Amino acid sequence: MAGESFAKTGIDGVVLRNTGTYGSPTLVEITLVRDVNFGLPWDFGDASSRATPIKLYEAVQGDLAISVVVRADDVDAGFQALFDAAMQKGAKLDLLVLDGPVTEEGAAGVRAHFKPSLTGQAQAIGDVQYCTFDLKAGYHTDGVPKIVDVGAESALTYTSF
Amino acid sequence: MPQARIIEVCDAVVAAVLAEWAALRGSPVAAPDECVREYVVPVGPEEIGLLTGRKVWVAPGGYGGENASRGEDQDQHTVAVIVAERYPDGSKPPREWTDERVVFVERLTDLLGNYKPTRDPGPLLVGNPPRRHWTERSQVGVYDWAYLDEHHCFWSELEFEFRGVR
Numbered sequence: 001m002a003g004e005s006f007a008k009t010g011i012d013g014v015v016l017r018n019t020g021t022y023g024s025p026t027l028v029e030i031t032l033v034r035d036v037n038f039g040l041p042w043d044f045g046d047a048s049s050r051a052t053p054i055k056l057y058e059a060v061q062g063d064l065a066i067s068v069v070v071r072a073d074d075v076d077a078g079f080q081a082l083f084d085a086a087m088q089k090g091a092k093l094d095l096l097v098l099d100g101p102v103t104e105e106g107a108a109g110v111r112a113h114f115k116p117s118l119t120g121q122a123q124a125i126g127d128v129q130y131c132t133f134d135l136k137a138g139y140h141t142d143g144v145p146k147i148v149d150v151g152a153e154s155a156l157t158y159t160s161f
Numbered sequence: 162m163p164q165a166r167i168i169e170v171c172d173a174v175v176a177a178v179l180a181e182w183a184a185l186r187g188s189p190v191a192a193p194d195e196c197v198r199e200y201v202v203p204v205g206p207e208e209i210g211l212l213t214g215r216k217v218w219v220a221p222g223g224y225g226g227e228n229a230s231r232g233e234d235q236d237q238h239t240v241a242v243i244v245a246e247r248y249p250d251g252s253k254p255p256r257e258w259t260d261e262r263v264v265f266v267e268r269l270t271d272l273l274g275n276y277k278p279t280r281d282p283g284p285l286l287v288g289n290p291p292r293r294h295w296t297e298r299s300q301v302g303v304y305d306w307a308y309l310d311e312h313h314c315f316w317s318e319l320e321f322e323f324r325g326v327r
Contacts, residue, residue, distance in 0.1 A: 011231050031232025071230045071326075128229065128326070 004106075010035065013109075014101050015068055017078055018094035022142035027096060030078030032071040034130060038097060038109070039065040062161060064110060064137045064145065066097055072121065072129040082133055086118040092138045102154045111158065112137040112145035167221040169288040170238040170323055171198045174273060175219050177285065178242075181272050182217070185265070202243060209312040215246040215262075217269075222320060229326045236327060237297065242319040244269070245308075253313055262315040263303060273321050274299030285323055294325035 015033045020026030044057040073079045085091035092113040100107030114135040121131045137145045146158040164172070178196045183189050190196060193214025200220060204212050222239030229235040244266050248254035276285040276296040284293035300320045308316035 011228060014231070029232070032230045033232075034228070034230040071233070128235070 008099060012101060012104070013099050014096075015078075016096040016098070016102070017081055018096070022094060025094070027102065028078065030068075030070065030082070032073055032076050032079050033068050034071060035069040036097065037065075037067045038099070040110075041065060064112065064135070066110075066114070066135040067119070067132060068097075068135065069130050069132050072131050079131075082116050083118070083131065086116040086133060091115070092140060094140075094142070095135065096148055096156075097135070098148065098150065100150065102150055102156070105150055105152050107150040109148050110137075110145055111148050113140035113142065114138065164288075166236060166288065167224045167238050167240075168198070170285075170294065171219050171221050171240055173285050173287045173294075174240050174242070174321070177272060178217055178219070178269060181268065185268060204245065206312065209247060209308070209314050210251060212245065212247040212314060215244070215265075218243045218245070233326050236325050238294075238323045238325075240321050240323065242269070242273070242321070244317040244319070245314060247312065247314040251313055254309070254315070259304065259309065259315055262317070266301065266303065266317045266319065270299055270301050270319065273319075276323065287323075287325065292325050292327055294323040296321060297324045298322040 013036055015030045015036065016027040017030055018025040019028050040062050042059040043061045043063070045060045047056040047058040049056065068082075070079050070082060072083075081093060085093050092115050094111070095114050096109060096111045098107045098109035115138045116133040116135055119132050119134050121129065123129055145161065147161060149157045149159070151157055175196055175198050179190050182194075182196065194216070195214065196217035196219065198220065199218045202218060204216075220241045220243075222241045224239065225237045226234050227237075244262070246262060248258060272282065274296050275282060276294060278284050278293050278295050284295060286292070287294050298321070302318040305316040305318070308314045
């Protein structure tokens with residue numbers, strides 16, 4: 001990846017919500033995000049043959065495993081969009097999940113129409129309320145999940161998996 | 162000149178104490194009683210004998226913070242409060258007189274020690290535009306034995322930690 005070498009911190013990652021159209025997105029950061037956990041584990045099929053005694057594998061399907069922890073808020077548009085989409089069975093959000101800001105060349109992540117799943121809302125008496133959402137990539141007529149790379153001058157490049 | 166946030170918290174505490182005290186008295190707080198923000202305690206041990214009225218001094222303790230989310234910080238502000246009152250004629254105060262001051266301190270603690278964002282009594286509103294703060298911790302020294310015994314002065318030291326997200 002291009003860009004300079006430095007230690008990336010979690011707080012610099014961004015979760016962006018598209019409030020425009022898929023082809024001409026307006027990306028707005030959900031600023032109340034606290035923690036994000038990002039993973040892409042692949043399912044493997046056995047591709048072994050007699051050519052070698054070593055088992056061979058081929059990736060067949062990837063399962064985007066993304067969870068976000070967000071401070072609960074009655075008026076923040078980003079949190080409310082996640083919460084409302086989590087409450088409605090068919091609702092999805094066009095989100096970009098990046099490991100750095102869109103101004104940082106070299107930041108990368110994914111874009112998809114995600115179905116938020118509310119897996120927990122801690123309401124302990126001594127704590128500030130946070131919600132944990134699991135984001136599952138869903139089907140949408142606009143497009144399938146894409147890899148996102150941030151280039152020079154915040155140019156976003158989308159690549160198929 | 163804009164105030165430091167810890168000073169804004171102290172000023173909000175002073176306003177809250179004055180309102181609660183006025184409600185208890187049935188009239189606004191007037192000299193020689195007072196509640197003010199101070200950096201140093203105005204009365205040293207050698208001047209205790211000159212103290213008149215009930216004093217409530219509010220001072221900044223310390224502050225810190227942590228990330229509440231990627232776009233917000235959670236501030237933590239510690240405020241020190243001293244309630245001081247010398248028995249009027251300087252003699253040893255009767256127990257009932259001291260009891261009344263202990264009740265006063267408890268009333269202040271019930272207010273300052275229980276701010277919540279939405280539940281009663283509501284938040285401590287700090288600054289302009291107002292920011293909601295809640296009480297995270299309170300600690301009360303009921304009275305100081307030495308001040309009461311040697312100077313016949315009721316002296317109570319309290320500490321509160323307030324938190325807010327900005």
